[in-house]
Amino acid sequence: MRVGLFIPCYINQLYPKVGIATLELLEKLGLDVFYPTGQTCCGQPLGNSGYEEDAKGACQVFVENFKEYDYIVGPSGSCIHHIKEHFDILEQTEAVINVRKNSYELCEFIVKILGKTNIGASFPYKVGLHKSCHGLRGLKLGSCSERMDAYYSTEEELLKEVKGIELMSLTRKDECCGFGGTFSVFEEAISVKMGKDRIQDHLDNGVEVITGADHSCLMHLDGLLNRNNQPLRVMHIAEILNSCI
Amino acid sequence: MMSHAKLAEIFNKDEAKVNWHDKALWYVREKRDTAAHNVKGWEYLRDLASGIKANVLSNLDNYLVEFEKNAQSNGIEVHWASNAEEHNKIVYQILTQNNATKVVKSKSMLTEECHLNPYLESKGIEVIDTDLGERIVQLAKEPPSHIVLPAIHKTKEEIDVLFQEHLGTKPSNGDPQYLTNEARKHLRDKFLNADVAITGVNFAIAETGGFVVCTNEGNADMGVHLSKVHIASMGIEKIIPKEVHLGVFLRLLARSATGQPITTYSSHFNKPASGNVIHIVIVDNGRTEQLSREDFRSSLSCIRCGACMNTCPIYRRSGGYSYNATIPGPIGSILSPGMDMKKHSSLPFASTLCGSCSNVCPVKINIHEQLYKWRQIITKEQKQPFVKKSILKIAALVLAKPKLYAVLGISVRWMLKYAPRFMVYSKLNAWGKSREFPKVENGNFDQWYKNRKNNG
Numbered sequence: 120m121r122v123g124l125f126i127p128c129y130i131n132q133l134y135p136k137v138g139i140a141t142l143e144l145l146e147k148l149g150l151d152v153f154y155p156t157g158q159t160c161c162g163q164p165l166g167n168s169g170y171e172e173d174a175k176g177a178c179q180v181f182v183e184n185f186k187e188y189d190y191i192v193g194p195s196g197s198c199i200h201h202i203k204e205h206f207d208i209l210e211q212t213e214a215v216i217n218v219r220k221n222s223y224e225l226c227e228f229i230v231k232i233l234g235k236t237n238i239g240a241s242f243p244y245k246v247g248l249h250k251s252c253h254g255l256r257g258l259k260l261g262s263c264s265e266r267m268d269a270y271y272s273t274e275e276e277l278l279k280e281v282k283g284i285e286l287m288s289l290t291r292k293d294e295c296c297g298f299g300g301t302f303s304v305f306e307e308a309i310s311v312k313m314g315k316d317r318i319q320d321h322l323d324n325g326v327e328v329i330t331g332a333d334h335s336c337l338m339h340l341d342g343l344l345n346r347n348n349q350p351l352r353v354m355h356i357a358e359i360l361n362s363c364i
Numbered sequence: 365m366m367s368h369a370k371l372a373e374i375f376n377k378d379e380a381k382v383n384w385h386d387k388a389l390w391y392v393r394e395k396r397d398t399a400a401h402n403v404k405g406w407e408y409l410r411d412l413a414s415g416i417k418a419n420v421l422s423n424l425d426n427y428l429v430e431f432e433k434n435a436q437s438n439g440i441e442v443h444w445a446s447n448a449e450e451h452n453k454i455v456y457q458i459l460t461q462n463n464a465t466k467v468v469k470s471k472s473m474l475t476e477e478c479h480l481n482p483y484l485e486s487k488g489i490e491v492i493d494t495d496l497g498e499r500i501v502q503l504a505k506e507p508p509s510h511i512v513l514p515a516i517h518k519t520k521e522e523i524d525v526l527f528q529e530h531l532g533t534k535p536s537n538g539d540p541q542y543l544t545n546e547a548r549k550h551l552r553d554k555f556l557n558a559d560v561a562i563t564g565v566n567f568a569i570a571e572t573g574g575f576v577v578c579t580n581e582g583n584a585d586m587g588v589h590l591s592k593v594h595i596a597s598m599g600i601e602k603i604i605p606k607e608v609h610l611g612v613f614l615r616l617l618a619r620s621a622t623g624q625p626i627t628t629y630s631s632h633f634n635k636p637a638s639g640n641v642i643h644i645v646i647v648d649n650g651r652t653e654q655l656s657r658e659d660f661r662s663s664l665s666c667i668r669c670g671a672c673m674n675t676c677p678i679y680r681r682s683g684g685y686s687y688n689a690t691i692p693g694p695i696g697s698i699l700s701p702g703m704d705m706k707k708h709s710s711l712p713f714a715s716t717l718c719g720s721c722s723n724v725c726p727v728k729i730n731i732h733e734q735l736y737k738w739r740q741i742i743t744k745e746q747k748q749p750f751v752k753k754s755i756l757k758i759a760a761l762v763l764a765k766p767k768l769y770a771v772l773g774i775s776v777r778w779m780l781k782y783a784p785r786f787m788v789y790s791k792l793n794a795w796g797k798s799r800e801f802p803k804v805e806n807g808n809f810d811q812w813y814k815n816r817k818n819n820g
Contacts (some may be wrong), residue, residue, distance in 0.1 A: 128763075131809040132773045133802040138809035154813050157766035163761060165763075167717065169739030170756045176764025205736075256719035264397065265675065265723035267406040291390070296679045299716025304794040305752065308373035311798045312382060312681050313716075342799030 122152045123185045125193035125222070128160040137334050138356040141194040141225055147361070148233060152192075154293035155184040163201035167300045171208055177331055178209055186214035191222040194357050196254025196333040197300075199224045199266060204257065214312050224258055225357055236276045242362045243283030245328030249317065249340070250293040251333035260332065264292045265320045274332055274356055281359060287324045294320075303356055314343045320342065329353045365688075372682035386680040388516060393674040394725065395623025402625075403615065412612050414728035417665035420603050427570040427603045428646065434573025438635035439641045443539060448478035451647045455480060455562070455595055456487055458643050462593050464489070464559030468550035470577065470584035472497040472564030473511050473668055474597045474647060480562075491562075491792045492554045494583040496547055503530045509684025512621045517683055551583075561587030565598035565644075566667070567613055571606045574634035575644070578617060578627040585631050595643045596697035601650050601664040610620065613667060616726035620669040638681035654702045659737045663698045665727040671818060672731055672736035678714055687711060698734040701742065709746045712738035773808060780804045 122145060126138040145152045161181055162174030181202065185191045202222045209215045229235055250272070254260045261272035278286055279325055297303070297313025304310075318340055321329050329351060331337055337353040344351050375517040376382055400406045406562045420427060432442045445451035451474075459467065465482065469475065470489055481491045481502075493502045501507065503526055508514030513565055515523070520538030529535040531550050536542045564585045568575040570791065575596060577584045618624040636642040655661055672691035673679045684692040689700040689708055697711035712735045721731040743753075762769050780788065781804040789796040807815075 126809050128769075128773075133803055133804065135780055135807060135809040135812050138814060156813075159763045159766055159769045162763065165756055165760055167736070167739070168752075168756050169713070169741075169743035170760060171740050172744075173760035174763070176760060178765060181765060200585075252716065252718035252720070255725060263720075263723050265720055267400055267403075295716050295718035295720070297677065297716060299718075301756075302713070302716050306369045306372060306678070307794040307797060307813065308369070308376040309678050309681050309714075312379075313677050314374055316386070324432075336706075337391060337657065340804055341802065342795070345800035346798060356440075 120150065121187070121189045122150050123188035123191045124152050124154045125181075125185065125191050125198070126154070126158060127193060127195045127198045127334075128158075129338065130159070130194065131181065133338070134334055134355070137194055137355040137357060140343060140355065140361040141192075142239065144225075144357050144361045148229065148235065152165055153188070161198045161201045161281050162206075163165065163198055163349065164300050171205065175208060177364055181217055182206075182209065182214050182218050185218050185222075189210055189221060190228065192216065192225055192228045193222070194225045194250050194332070194355060195335065196224045196258055196260065197335060200253040200257035223253055224260065224332055226277055227258065227260055229360075230273050230276055237280035238277070239358050240280075240360045240362050241282035241284075241364055242359045243364060244280065245285045245287050245325055245327045246359065247276065247287045247321040247322075247324065247329050248272075249296060249329055249331035250274070251331050251336045252293075254332050255293055261293075271283055271342050274330075277356070277360060278330070281362075283364070284359070285324045287321075289324055289326075290320050296336045296339055298336045300335070303339055311343065312337050312341070318343060318349060322349065326351060327361075329355070330356050332356050365707060366715040367607065368682065368688075369710065371686035371688065372678070372714070375683045375686055376681065380700075382681050384519070385517065389674045389680045390515070391601055392622060393671075393724075396620055396671055396674065397623075399619040399623040400624060403619065409612060409616055410543060410726055410728050411728055413616055413667075414665065416604060416609050416612060417727050418662070421601070421661055421664055424600060424603065424655065425538055427605060428600060428663075430570040431573055431603055432646075434571070435644060436573070438573050440573065440635065440644055442715065443643060444644045445647045445649070447649050448526070448647070451478045451597065451645055451649070452480050452483040454645050455597070456484060456489075458593065458595055461487060462560060464593065466554075466558050467491045467560050468494050468554055468558040468564055468583075468587040468591070469498075469562040470564065470579055470587055471498050471514070472562065472597055473508075473691065474599055475562065476508060477649065478647070479595075480597075491554045492551070492558075494551055494760060495579065495581060496544065499547060499551065500526065503527075507685075507690070509692065510670060510673055511693075512673075513669050517685070552702055554675070555586050556591050558587060558591050560593040560595060561591040561598065562595045565589065565602050566598050566617070567604050567610060568598055568602045568644075569605075569607050569610070570603055572634065574607075574632055575602075576610060576614075577614050577631045577633065578614070578629065579631070580624075580628045585629060588631075588633070592639070593641050593643070594633070594636070595645065597645045597647060599647055599649070601666075606812055617667055617669055620671040620724065620726040650703045654699070657702065660698060660702060660734055662729050663695065663702075663731075665729055666695050666699070667727060669726055671724040671726065675720045675724045676715075677718065677720070682714070687714070694731045694735070695729070698738060699731075701738050705742065706746060709742045712736075712742060731758055770810065773810075777804050777808065789808055
């Protein structure tokens with residue numbers, strides 16, 4: 120199985136430790152992981168801003184980088200969702216079809232494709248799971264509070280196996296954090312208010328560490344936590360799953 | 365014309381009010397969840413409703429003709445209006461024919477859309493909205509801020525003051541029981557003296573030529589039964605094929621809207637009572653055009669439950685008026701650009717595309733996907749802010765060139781790390797107004813990976 124590691128642009132530049140944890144985790148699981156150099160971005164910020172057409176160049180770069188792999192795995196639900204959902208703007212060559220089909224968000228890849236939930240991690244903290252919208256409602260990583268389906272959560276399946284962890288229950292199980300890509304800048308007031316409200320929910324429920332499968336949401340929450348000096352920190356789920364404390 | 369972002373920013377100046385607004389609507393969303401949980405096969409019911417509406421939209425011409433024929437044979441007079449202006453003229457004509465000067469109206473978003481009240485008032489007609497929430501906003505000279513809960517933006521204390529001014533009530537500290545009783549007395553007088561009753565239509569049944577109006581206060585029945593003339597205004601999309609389909613839609617509507625199993629009144633109007641007249645005005649007003657847009661067609665399936673507003677994390681925190689449209693919230697943001705793209709061009713961007721709206725929608729409109737699609741059209745057809753457009757166009761060029769991207773990535777990281785704080789957190793930086801940037805580490809992932817490889 121040839122696995123191509125997709126490190127989204129903002130993780131590459133701003134959160135290399137999330138990329139490192141992802142790679143180490145996949146290697147721990149016994150996989151041969153390749154990191155194609157020359158990665159840029161999946162084009163999501165452009166598409167969500169209404170400039171999908173202009174994103175074709177970035178999408179092509181992505182397809183070129185990853186077309187040879189059996190699986191493409193990345194630690195960011197919304198980027199993976201963009202590849203699967205919005206690469207329909209490209210001509211649907213075999214390469215494009217394969218890339219769209221074989222792209223997986225990290226947690227889903229571990230649980231669904233590798234069939235594993237216990238990775239031998241330990242993390243003795245009170246953790247709150249932020250279920251990112253594109254992962255949850257887009258990739259269906261879990262059941263959504265709006266729908267009357269049977270309950271499941273891919274991330275929780277993994278977190279439950281982590282030694283010492285205490286998963287805290289939230290008052291609003293899956294409300295959006297307000298990041299929304301360029302929304303965070305162009306609708307700044309609402310974006311910030313939504314983020315503050317999400318953080319308050321975690322604080323009210325005794326959370327010490329907010330985690331999730333999409334670091335862009337966490338970046339937004341982290342920005343607020345740091346500005347307001349609140350006693351909480353964020354960690355990508357890959358960092359927790361890769362922890363042995 | 366202020367954008368949604370600007371209006372939302374103004375609404376957010378009073379954080380306590382935002383919190384109150386958010387909680388009031390979240391409470392309704394949770395009631396909806398509980399009500400839906402109590403229906404076995406809720407998701408199947410949504411599938412059915414979505415399918416029936418898709419059938420309606422594909423065969424709308426035939427169903428409308430069938431409806432007209434059956435309504436006429438029941439003795440109902442049917443009128444067709446291609447736009448708001450025609451609708452208003454038809455209504456006014458009916459009023460003149462009946463020498464009517466006093467009208468009571470039960471809640472109808474279509475007459476809001478057509479701006480019927482100001483039109484009739486300009487002709488010297490008194491129009492009284494009889495739904496309590498509608499009456500409150502009418503007294504305040506405001507439009508509804510929500511399609512089901514039109515006065516949800518007002519606290520009971522504000523209503524107390526409003527009623528003192530307009531209905532001569534005593535100060536009651538916002539006592540809901542007292543205020544409702546006073547409103548009832550005030551409205552009773554209006555009902556008794558009305559010449560004509562206007563209602564909306566929730567469902568018009570092609571098979572029978574009858575129609576159904578759903579209210580909680582019984583004000584549609586009260587108005588209709590006390591007047592000789594009933595005018596019902598409906599958009600062309602309100603058709604359902606058969607009466608049995610009500611079994612699907614009535615189960616979904618109130619549960620989605622307010623979490624009630626059913627509205628207190630589901631009033632079926634099939635033919636006029638002896639000596640009375642029923643008129644139906646069937647209105648297009650841009651709907652046929654929306655029907656022709658393949659990507660946005662299903663927006664016409666909407667049954668106006670308002671669930672997407674109650675669940676929308678943006679709507680709850682920006683208020684209905686931030687949308688500056690007759691129908692606010694997520695559904696309004698996919699309908700309004702089709703009516704006036706320039707005026708409503710900021711609305712499809714008033715979303716994080718979280719998808720909660722599509723999940724609660726009882727007829728399964730893919731609202732968030734349509735928001736994404738409107739964005740692609742609006743950036744092409746409407747003039748965009750220069751800075752925003754330039755940044756994104758340049759980003760597109762950089763992201764298509766890995767080497768250029770690598771250099772730029774390093775520069776941005778360098779800047780975030782070494783540039784003085786006042787430069788990074790300048791007025792131009794919307795991110796940094798209330799948020800910190802991430803603390804930049806020494807290398808990026810590319811560099812770490814290269815080093816690791818080199819070190820074997």
